[in-house]
Amino acid sequence: MPPVEHPLFSRVWSWAMRHEPGDVVRGRIELLEGLSGRVLEVGAGTGSNFPHYPATVREVVAVEPDRVLREEAAVAAAKCETAHPETRIRVVDGTFEALPDDAAGPFDAVVCALVLCSVADVPASLAAAHDALRPGGELRYYEHVATDGWLGGVQRAVDATFWPRAFGGCHTHRDTVGAIHGAGFEPVRHRDVRMAPRWAPVPIAPIALGVARRAD
Template sequence: MSDAEVDNPFFARLWTTLSAHEPEAMTRLRRENLAGLRGRVLEVGAGTGTNFAYYPDTVEQVVAIEPEVRLAEQARAAAERVSLPVEVRQETVDGLADDEAFDAVVCSLVLCSVADIDDVLRQLYSRLRPGGELRYLEHVASAGARGRFQRLADATVWPRLLGNCHTHRDTENSIRAAGFNVRTARREFTLPAWAPLPVSEFALGRAIRG
């Protein structure tokens, strides 16, 4: 197994099930996150390839990276079912062998799970052409009681079961710290406020490389 590969059979099975039964609210957010994209796009953490069917016709190519071996196989199968040229690579951001700048980077439910979010975002910034976009759809740190619940989840079993997912990250602050200019951003719940899960609040946004 190469350094770029991740072998996590439990999470791969779990994520396959979850992605196959996403609520309509999440599908709507995925579509909105990808709307209007153009040119050559880098998708980070493609999972089972859920996004592929929602890219607009104005996208010329998607380079999708997914280090988990089983998920990468499913992403390749999903890529074959769409007309858009999608190249799935079993790589990580720091191992990406591609010198051509991208017009956009897409992050969907992945920045919570990377080991060093600040380093990853700096690398993504460098991969974009000037004026290129970062589109993100990420669950993020909440305030109040839910925030306390998130910190408890992150300190116990949640990252171990959910592929290193950390629910209480201040993702948008990290995006700004990496040099991006956040142009649009909003928060939205995909589950009722009372739902006993730490991942119901999402940030949807668009950031630009200066």
């Protein structure tokens, strides 16, 4: 597998993760609350979720393809394991579409936080998540999603021009929730979140936060 390298984006993302707004942090906490057992987190970034896993989670396998972000995530994992030794966190190289052998299931949950916007193949990624879960296991998602109206037009315009190249492959106008339901997951709970006022032309403002379950 060729290495994933986005040097400029990695630096920007690393800075952004160190200065996350309180609303984003609260979203991460809500995303992870109630989890237990064995968890697969894909697109772990710098490890921003790690401090928020409940003590009932005994193992997190965190997949991150970008070398710079993965190195930061490994440091974050070591700090969290020192503070909370009941939860083991392993950071491994890999992509959502082709999970490494280190990420073999079954898992009790798969966590996706701000990653499905940037994967190359959404159906293949969700199929990998489905296969990695035990029957009845949960997909937890916290994702940029498409919207309609004038902001949807902004999303389509930036996706067709500079946005994916500037932001590590991120696409703002994806029907991620529809793709999750189409991949064989049953909705458990869902809510829409906005990261900016409705009048602000911020293409990543619409967020979906929810839980879906592998049915079989």
